[in-house]
Amino acid sequence: MAEDKKTPEELAQISYRPPGKTWMDSTVEFRKGTYNYGAVPASAAYMNLPFPRKWQPTNEDWNLPEDWQKIIFEGMRERLNRYRSFRVFMDICVRCGACADKCHYFIGSGDPKNMPVLRAELLRSVYRNDFTAFGKLLGRFAGGRKLTIDILKEWFFYFYQCTECRRCSVFCPYGIDTAEITMMARELLNLVGINIDWIATPLANCFRTGNHLGVQPHGFKDSIEFAVEEFEELTGIKVEAPINRKGAEVLFVAPSADYFASPHYYTLLGYLALFHEIGLDYTWSSFASEGGNFGLFHSAEVMKRLNAKIYMESRRLGVKWILGGECGHMWRVLHQYMDTINGPANHLEVPVSPITGTRFENAKSTKMVHIAEFTSDLMRHNKIKLDPSRNDHWNVTFHDSCNPARAMGLIEEPRYVIRNVCNHFHEMPENTIKEQTFCCGSGSGIGTDENLEMRLRGGLPRANACKYVHDKYGVNLLLCICAIDKATLPPLLEYWVPGIEVGGIHEMVGNALIMKGENERATDLRGTPTKKVEEGKEVTEDV
Amino acid sequence: MTVIISLLAAVTLILIAIIGAGTLGLQYLFGIVIPYATLAAFLFGIVYRVVKWARSPVPFHIPTTCGQQKSHPWIKYSKLESPFTALEVTGRMALEILFFRSLFRNTKVDLKKGPKLVYGSEKYLWLAGLAFHWSFLIILVRHLRFFVEPVPFFVAALQTLDGFFQIWLPIIYITDVVILVALLFLLFRRLYDPKLRYFSLAADYFPLFLLLSIAVTGYLMRYTGAKADLIAVKELAMGLLSFRPTIPVGLDTIFFIHLFLVSVLIAYFPFSKLMHMAGVFMSPTRNLANNSRAKRHVNPWDYDVKVHTYEEYEDEFREVMKAAKMPLEKE
Amino acid sequence: MYDAGKVITGIIVFLILITFPFWFNAASGRATYKPDPEIITPDDQCVETAEYMKRNHMDMLNQWRDQVVREGQRTFVAPDGKTYELSLSNTCMNCHSNKSEFCDACHNYMAVSPFCWDCHIEPQETTYGYK
Amino acid sequence: MPTFTHGEISIDVDEDGFMQEPELWNEEIAKALATTEGVDNLTDEHWKLVNYLREYYLKFGIAPMIRKLCKETGFPLKKVYELFPSGPAKGACKVAGLAKPTGCV
Structure with missing residues (x-):
């Protein structure tokens, strides 16, 4: 990657003019920086995925099983019978093109097969050829294509260049959701043993240790304890962070990156501060130590297998309800799938905030509450003391993560939280936020380094909107509620618009929270001096 | 290439009607057999397709939310973009089906130097789409005067309204003009925009040519010297509808072309992308309420999986x- | 989740709407009705053939009006060389004097509402002693 | 799967040059792997980092939190990048024979 890195100016030389020849028979070139590595056989085998083998996309021969076409067709038939979305979306697209320039990958790459309509056609053409009367009769003339190895390679390339962000589906007059189509394509690829490692290995880790990173229970404890210690150094307050404690009222589940990576870590400190200050009776779990679920990016079956631990653990620990941290796709699974795949959660109670008494009616069946819902409720009822001026050194903007925005409608809660803890909040342009938000370019399990070029391309629309508020308002911090965002936006912004850092909203809460018995805060949770202190310093120096 | 093939297909259909109903005088075939057959294909095809879709369940609850969810009572939620109740879903669907709500959001992106991305509003597709579909519906309802006796008041009222400007004689209907402009725009757009041209299939051009041909043959019979004998046309239609088909005197070749093209359209309908008419009702990203945490959705084919x-x-x-002194179930 | 009830309802509603002409005509009992415009005071022939008049009378009347009102031209020469006065009341209605049996027969059948009578006074049919 | 060879050393690595069998790691391999990261000479500071990673890995089976790494070695993140230009995960971990962390990181 480092070797042939293009400058932003070079990368932004994008033409939206498609090539002259037809899309129906071009082949894919696996150029470094644009594709993901194949799954490590051990990870695939651990998850009992079909045909684990040593394989890379650049190989001429993909060592497919003998009857791979039959497997794909059988898999397609099965999925057409199982998913109305798949069947309807295969049939009703009129190719109006409204989706074409809504995809961040198309905007950033100009590759016509990144237009959602054409991405879907890659699959649809095969469906048409073998599952519809016109296709069987007229073949290519009816837009049908015979399934060949080149088409399979094309599927792999382009369905791992879709982040399942659903932005296109907002604009589609029939609500055709490319995420659904990508999910089906990825499931089909999995059937013949084609997976990427950035998904397969987190799956195996998560199945075994409870989290994508593979942090084992003692490592989990070590990390949480480290955060507790560091928090004490920062504030003088020793918080409780119980792990696997039975009988707690609330089980808290966060994405694993929160206790591993930066800047996620500062959000973790924010959670710890908040829970301590309100005296929440809660516990962490080393087993349910991952809210995220890369199964969503792989197959419905694996999603279910990984998600099962959350309800299982809530039952074992005997909690009343579950609270979930800042994470994007995690909330797609929790909001739209968990109750269906692993519910009903009759062992739990309808969530009630022990601090405000608010009953979370909107979560009365799933029994899991988003932390932005929880915290905004605390603020609404004035249950916490806040000093937003402690965040005055940050000029913030908010990036709606795809899944909370377009699969959940969680739009105002995080904004309410931010307005309570930050004095300088500026929205990015209207076409790039809320339901029209742009993906970070790295979601759906493709936020790794081998495809960095595609990530930078896909992240261009988001970065460009950041640049707008950076230039206009001096925004220097992008807040988000997604662990993938926190991991992948820093290098993205550094590339396209240096000078913007990335943080979580509960980091800001942690900064602004006035805690009983705390030391005067000279710095925020990252160790950055607060404005007050800086200004104070200048004054004393002047004197 | 696909454009030319589609155009040729439409021209061929016209020639078939000219030769068949005109030269060969197969009026019984073109006036009775084909309309019956295609209507049967239309009705059967649509029901078949919808039933086929419906036989696949909606295993997961996957609405696309385009607005604020219902959570706290003090946060106003978007009833039409993130509906919580069945009634609100109906509202969302009505907006979608009657006014193409989602398409109304359409934007276009421009990459300026910098790089700087600029998003502009892009309403032409929405406007042309809406104009076409509404005109088509009104024209269809206006045609009821050929199909029912006595002609209901709403058909006459619609005619009066549609002929509001009282230009020309017979009065030019607004929808006749609008549908032509809209169809030409939709065709032009597909040909002009290189992105669209790139992914457009024959199946995208063909219906446009077919609809244009139907419209033009209709105009010829209404507005020009090739006027049809309307009484004869209605007699044919009424005969078909009462299952006492006859070929009345006074039907011209131009009418048979028109009728044949319409027959082809309705036969083609269920097996083509035109099924979006029914599909739009069945799209799970739009027709589900955003209440999945409040109400459990059941997957009928759910099965047990290997868990850890x-x-x-x-x-x-x-x-x-x-x-690490962590609590254990078994020491 | 199949929503079978909703889908079936939808299909039924669709079928009812789309077959509206079938059952409407069956209910009205006028499926076999055919208008039979009657000429009560027949002259030997019309200014043009009946076949032509059926399709084009509206254009002709329109032209006549324009010629009379705008150009003051009041004579029509028929294809057979005979001349007629350009006048709805005095020429046409000589033969087609009964609006309700002649004009309305087809106009109602086809839901046409011509604006002849916006200006012209509707004929007092009884004065012709018919009916 | 690629093989990495450097002088006498020949080991299996993944596409990004990370060791496939971390248990085979030794100091010679570390030196050899460092050359792929543009570090030709491992100084005491490099070793401090590598050894810390190694010890943590042997105990927990994974790399430590970046924050913890910085704190316990006393190197601010900037310094870590100076020592290993491609950073703690891709640079330092590779030299220490650790696997890449995966997930939302």
Whole structure:
């Protein structure tokens, strides 16, 4: 990657003019920086995925099983019978093109097969050829294509260049959701043993240790304890962070990156501060130590297998309800799938905030509450003391993560939280936020380094909107509620618009929270001096 | 290439009608047999397709939310973009079906130097789409005067309204003009925009040519010297509808072309992208309420999967957990 | 989740709407009705053939009006050389004097509402002693 | 799967040059792997980092939190990048024979 890195100016030389020849028979070139590595056989085998083998996309021969076409067709038939979305979306697209320039990958790459309509056609053409009367009769003339190895390679390339962000589906007059189509394509690829490692290995880790990173229970404890210690150094307050404690009222589940990576870590400190200050009776779990679920990016079956631990653990620990941290796709699974795949959660109670008494009616069946819902409720009822001026050194903007925005409608809660803890909040342009938000370019399990070029391309629309508020308002911090965002936006912004850092909203809460018995805060949770202190310093120096 | 093939297909259809109903005088075939057959194909085809879709369940609850969810009572939620109740879903669907709500959001992106991305509003597709579909519907309803006796008041009222400007004689209907402009725009757009041209299939051009041909033959019979004998046309239609088909005197070739093209359209309909008419009602990203955490959605084909239990987990990590003084189920 | 009830309802509603002409005509009992415009005071022939008049009378009347009102031209020469006065009341209605049996027969059948009578006074049919 | 060879050393690595069998790691391999990261000479500071990673890995089976790494070695993140230009995960971990962390990181 480092070797042939293009400058932003070079990368932004994008033409939206498609090539002259037809899309129906071009082949894919696996150029470094644009594709993901194949799954490590051990990870695939651990998850009992079909045909684990040593394989890379650049190989001429993909060592497919003998009857791979039959497997794909059988898999397609099965999925057409199982998913109305798949069947309807295969049939009703009129190719109006409204989706074409809504995809961040198309905007950033100009590759016509990144237009959602054409991405879907890659699959649809095969469906048409073998599952519809016109296709069987007229073949290519009816837009049908015979399934060949080149088409399979094309599927792999382009369905791992879709982040399942659903932005296109907002604009589609029939609500055709490319995420659904990508999910089906990825499931089909999995059937013949084609997976990427950035998904397969987190799956195996998560199945075994409870989290994508593979942090084992003692490592989990070590990390949480480290955060507790560091928090004490920062504030003088020793918080409780119980792990696997039975009988707690609330089980808290966060994405694993929160206790591993930066800047996620500062959000973790924010959670710890908040829970301590309100005296929440809660516990962490080393087993349910991952809210995220890369199964969503792989197959419905694996999603279910990984998600099962959350309800299982809530039952074992005997909690009343579950609270979930800042994470994007995690909330797609929790909001739209968990109750269906692993519910009903009759062992739990309808969530009630022990601090405000608010009953979370909107979560009365799933029994899991988003932390932005929880915290905004605390603020609404004035249950916490806040000093937003402690965040005055940050000029913030908010990036709606795809899944909370377009699969959940969680739009105002995080904004309410931010307005309570930050004095300088500026929205990015209207076409790039809320339901029209742009993906970070790295979601759906493709936020790794081998495809960095595609990530930078896909992240261009988001970065460009950041640049707008950076230039206009001096925004220097992008807040988000997604662990993938926190991991992948820093290098993205550094590339396209240096000078913007990335943080979580509960980091800001942690900064602004006035805690009983705390030391005067000279710095925020990252160790950055607060404005007050800086200004104070200048004054004393002047004197 | 696909454009030319589609155009040729439409021209061929016209020639078939000219030769068949005109030269060969197969009026019984073109006036009775084909309309019956295609109507049957239309009705059967649509029901068949919808039933086929409906036989696949909606296993997961996957609405696309385009607005604020219902959570706290003090946050106003978007009833039409993130509906919570069945009634609100109906509202969302009505907006979608009657006014193409989602398409109304359409934007276009421009990459300026910098790089700087600029998003502009792009309403032409929405406007042309809406104009076409509404005109088509009104024209269809206006045609009821050929199909029912007595002609209901709403058909006459619609005619009066549609002929509001009273230009020309017979009065030019607004929808006749609008549908032509809209169809030409939709065709032009497909040909002009290189992105669209790139992914457009014959199946995208063909319906446009077909509809244009139908419209033009209709105009010829209404507005020009090739006027049809309307009484004869209605007699044919009424005969078909009462299952006493006859070929009345006074039907011209131009009418048979028109009728044949319409027959082709309705036969083609269920097996083509035109099924979006029914599909739009069945799209799970639009027709579900955003209430999945409040109300459990059941997957009918759900099956048990291999999960990793806590017991297995503790068995694997008991030693290190013990060393780290973590609570254990089994010592 | 199949929503079978909703889908079936939808299909039924669709079928009812789309077959509206079938059952409407069956209910009205006028499926076999055919208008039979009657000429009560027949002259030997019309200014043009009946076949032509059926399709084009509206254009002709329109032209006549324009010629009379705008150009003051009041004579029509028929294809057979005979001349007629350009006048709805005095020429056409000589033969087609009964609006309700002649004009309305087809106009109602086809839901046409011509604006002849916006200006012209509707004929007092009884004065012709018919009916 | 690629093989990495450097002088006498020949080991299996993944596409990004990370060791496939971390248990085979030794100091010679570390030196050899460092050359792929543009570090030709491992100084005491490099070793401090590598050894810390190694010890943590042997105890927990994974790399430590970046924050913890910085704190316990006393190197601010900037310094870590100076020592290993491609950073703690891709640079330092590779030299220490650790696997890449995966997930939302």
